[in-house]
Amino acid sequence: MGRYLIRRLIQAIPVLLGATFLIYFLTFALGGDPVQALAGEKKADPLVAAMLREKYHLDDPFLVQYWNYLTGVLQGNLGETLNGRQVLDLITEAFPYTVNLAIVAFAIEALVGVTAGIMAALRRGKFLDQLVLLSTLLVISIPVFVTGFVLQLLLGVELKELGFDFFPVSFNESDGFKAYLLPGFILASTSLAYVTRLTRTSLMETMRADYVRTAVAKGLPRRRVVVNHALRNALIPIVTFLGADLGSLMGGAVITENIFNINGIGGLIAQAIRLDQGTVLVGVVTLLVLVYLLANLIVDLLYAVLDPRIRYA
Amino acid sequence: MTSIDKTTNVPAPRAASEGTPLLEVRDLHVEFHTRDGVAKAVNGVSYSVDAGETLAVLGESGSGKSVTAQAIMGILDMPPGKIPSGEILFQGQDLLKLPADEYRKIRGSKIAMIFQDALSSLNPVHTVGAQLGEMFRVHRGMSKKDSLAKAVELMDRVKIPAAKARVGDYPHQFSGGMRQRIMIAMAMALEPDLIIADEPTTALDVTVQAQVMDLLAELQREMNMGLILITHDLGVVADVADKIAVMYGGRIVETAPVHEIYKRPAHPYTRGLLDSIPRLDLKGQELYAIKGLPPNLLNIPSGCAFNPRCPKAQDVCRTDVPVLHRVTEQDGTELPGRGSACHFWKEQIHG
Numbered sequence: 001m002g003r004y005l006i007r008r009l010i011q012a013i014p015v016l017l018g019a020t021f022l023i024y025f026l027t028f029a030l031g032g033d034p035v036q037a038l039a040g041e042k043k044a045d046p047l048v049a050a051m052l053r054e055k056y057h058l059d060d061p062f063l064v065q066y067w068n069y070l071t072g073v074l075q076g077n078l079g080e081t082l083n084g085r086q087v088l089d090l091i092t093e094a095f096p097y098t099v100n101l102a103i104v105a106f107a108i109e110a111l112v113g114v115t116a117g118i119m120a121a122l123r124r125g126k127f128l129d130q131l132v133l134l135s136t137l138l139v140i141s142i143p144v145f146v147t148g149f150v151l152q153l154l155l156g157v158e159l160k161e162l163g164f165d166f167f168p169v170s171f172n173e174s175d176g177f178k179a180y181l182l183p184g185f186i187l188a189s190t191s192l193a194y195v196t197r198l199t200r201t202s203l204m205e206t207m208r209a210d211y212v213r214t215a216v217a218k219g220l221p222r223r224r225v226v227v228n229h230a231l232r233n234a235l236i237p238i239v240t241f242l243g244a245d246l247g248s249l250m251g252g253a254v255i256t257e258n259i260f261n262i263n264g265i266g267g268l269i270a271q272a273i274r275l276d277q278g279t280v281l282v283g284v285v286t287l288l289v290l291v292y293l294l295a296n297l298i299v300d301l302l303y304a305v306l307d308p309r310i311r312y313a
Numbered sequence: 314m315t316s317i318d319k320t321t322n323v324p325a326p327r328a329a330s331e332g333t334p335l336l337e338v339r340d341l342h343v344e345f346h347t348r349d350g351v352a353k354a355v356n357g358v359s360y361s362v363d364a365g366e367t368l369a370v371l372g373e374s375g376s377g378k379s380v381t382a383q384a385i386m387g388i389l390d391m392p393p394g395k396i397p398s399g400e401i402l403f404q405g406q407d408l409l410k411l412p413a414d415e416y417r418k419i420r421g422s423k424i425a426m427i428f429q430d431a432l433s434s435l436n437p438v439h440t441v442g443a444q445l446g447e448m449f450r451v452h453r454g455m456s457k458k459d460s461l462a463k464a465v466e467l468m469d470r471v472k473i474p475a476a477k478a479r480v481g482d483y484p485h486q487f488s489g490g491m492r493q494r495i496m497i498a499m500a501m502a503l504e505p506d507l508i509i510a511d512e513p514t515t516a517l518d519v520t521v522q523a524q525v526m527d528l529l530a531e532l533q534r535e536m537n538m539g540l541i542l543i544t545h546d547l548g549v550v551a552d553v554a555d556k557i558a559v560m561y562g563g564r565i566v567e568t569a570p571v572h573e574i575y576k577r578p579a580h581p582y583t584r585g586l587l588d589s590i591p592r593l594d595l596k597g598q599e600l601y602a603i604k605g606l607p608p609n610l611l612n613i614p615s616g617c618a619f620n621p622r623c624p625k626a627q628d629v630c631r632t633d634v635p636v637l638h639r640v641t642e643q644d645g646t647e648l649p650g651r652g653s654a655c656h657f658w659k660e661q662i663h664g
Binding site: 210 | 388417418420421426428430435437438439440447448452483499
């Protein structure tokens with residue numbers, strides 16, 4: 001197990017390098033002018049522009065720029081933006097919001113999704129099952145920005161007017177956990193629907209397995225049959241999905257963060273693209289790649305816990 | 314134990330007149346409601362088993378032998394399965410009328426089942442110790458530690474080597490024969506009165522088959538349990554069974570004490586089954602096979618279900634369903650325990 005872990009971590013290095021190279025290349029190939037973007041509508045002052053180009057080596061060939069960036073990263077310097085802010089600072093400022101949001105979303109997705117899936121699977125074809133199928137289909141087919149704005153209006157504005165102030169319309173750090181509830185739910189909504197459907201199908205399939213029949217024949221109470229024998233086996237594909245989704249919850253919050261005015265990673269990415277800030281983009285995306293890699297590693301290790309037939313050497 | 318002393322050790326069948334039998338199935342019907350129509354899997358099966366007795370239920374795939382067993386265990390999928398009529402009397406009590414929770418308590422503790430494929434029938438994510446111990450924890454309320462000790466005891470009893478060391482292993486770490494022993498141990502755990510073994514040796518290779526059957530017979534003798542052995546292996550049956558019920562198309566077509574059926578079958582289907590066993594003294598000749606296919610349960614042929622495949626079918630076989638006739642000698646003396654659902658049983662047995 002220890003060896004396996006070390007091998008996986010070593011394997012992550014070329015993946016990270018490849019990711020930085022690819023993203024660096026793509027932002028370079030976009031061909032935007034960060035200096036002009038910084039100046040906005042009006043024409044950038046040629047003197048200032050020349051000075052900035054000189055300072056940030058913007059006129060160097062691509063490979064030289066990439067090499068400079070990479071050596072910087074290895075010394076713990078993620079570079080700085082044209083207006084002189086350290087990329088590392090930007091990320092450490094934004095990251096906690098995104099992590100909190102992702103954790104809330106993940107918890108909602110896992111708890112509600114798995115529970116609803118189990119209930120639907122055990123009442124196959126009944127009203128509750130139909131309800132779950134219909135509502136998940138609805139959530140999957142409506143884009144997040146629609147559900148986001150609608151729920152913001154209904155729960156944030158209308159409900160508040162009725163006197164229930166549970167869901168702040170706009171993000172405010174002083175609200176604490178409450179502030180993350182509605183955004184977290186919206187961020188989780190699509191995945192939540194997938195988790196529900198996945199749990200339902202997976203559990204329905206394992207309920208037909210021979211070992212579940214054995215468990216019934218042993219005279220076990222139904223609850224024990226479902227939880228100890230069927231669910232334990234049904235969880236494996238669900239864990240895979242949840243693990244991969246943890247990564248996309250972190251990176252995919254652009255829309256949700258925008259709707260609720262949360263200054264997280266998603267907002268940072270959007271801003272970096274708008275302002276042609278290649279260094280910010282590379283830094284953030286590399287971080288997200290790292291999160292994906294870690295999430296995948298955890299999932300692979302969880303497999304061995306859930307299924308004793310899987311062993312890593 | 315060798316296969317020679319095994320046949321001599323077969324317990325003498327108990328007389329059925331010792332009061333109520335351990336299990337009595339009366340006119341059981343089971344159907345499955347599918348999209349294509351109603352599949353009549355079991356159509357009026359009756360049989361009984363006494364304590365210490367072994368009943369072998371014989372028949373090809375789809376003859377209803379496993380479905381009958383699942384109905385007794387109460388593990389039929391309902392729906393689509395349905396039991397429109399019949400009684401399953403266990404120690405005089407009709408299981409079909411029992412509340413779900415009381416039925417559940419009988420499962421595993423009074424009636425247990427051994428399944429065919431031990432690998433898929435054991436849960437891959439739990440240790441065998443946990444799966445064996447679960448019987449004691451759920452039915453006897455034992456602690457985890459005590460139940461594990463019991464599991465080791467059970468594994469010793471079914472002759473699994475190094476039981477103590479292997480109690481924490483998972484099913485996939487055992488060989489096929491050992492896994493089937495674990496299945497047997499699980500069924501024996503609470504010393505039930507009746508065991509239903511659904512083709513317990515089909516998935517095993519021949520040498521292991523004999524060992525597993527020996528073990529089953531031995532434990533059955535020790536605990537004086539009733540055993541319903543579902544199989545399509547006539548060789549296995551001859552060694553361990555006391556009496557035989559042959560099923561075809563969801564009905565019992567012949568019943569007989571074990572050795573008589575080999576000598577004088579009273580139903581053309583049984584005859585066909587016996588003729589299709591390869592024999593060394595007929596080496597080089599073409600092996601007999603019953604022509605045609607098993608009946609479609611959605612549309613069972615009228616009259617005798619076997620008539621389209623029967624070499625001796627007459628007009629009456631296509632119109633009238635034969636009842637299970639009592640089979641007698643030519644001079645009218647009764648042959649106890651024998652019955653044949655053939656209009657021409659006399660010609661078959663005496664002809």
